[in-house]
Amino acid sequence: MPTILRIDGFRLYFYSHEPNEPPHVHVDKGACSAKVWLHDTAVARSSGFSA
Structure with missing residues (x-):
């Protein structure tokens, strides 16, 4: 799961394969x-x- 951003303890990320969403x-x-x-x-x- 690639991380997009880390800031102030928050981690934003996505999964590369989540079909139908x-x-x-x-x-x-x-x-x-x-x-x-x-x-x-x-x-x-x-x-x-x-x-």
Whole structure:
């Protein structure tokens, strides 16, 4: 899984093969994780991050 960016403890990355899903990035920081759709920057799922 290629890392796009590391900044302030956040890691943004993508998987090279996730068929049948719109373009998105994964974001991790510590035990927190999220998936963000790129077309409208909407959060697809989030675990551990506060709203």
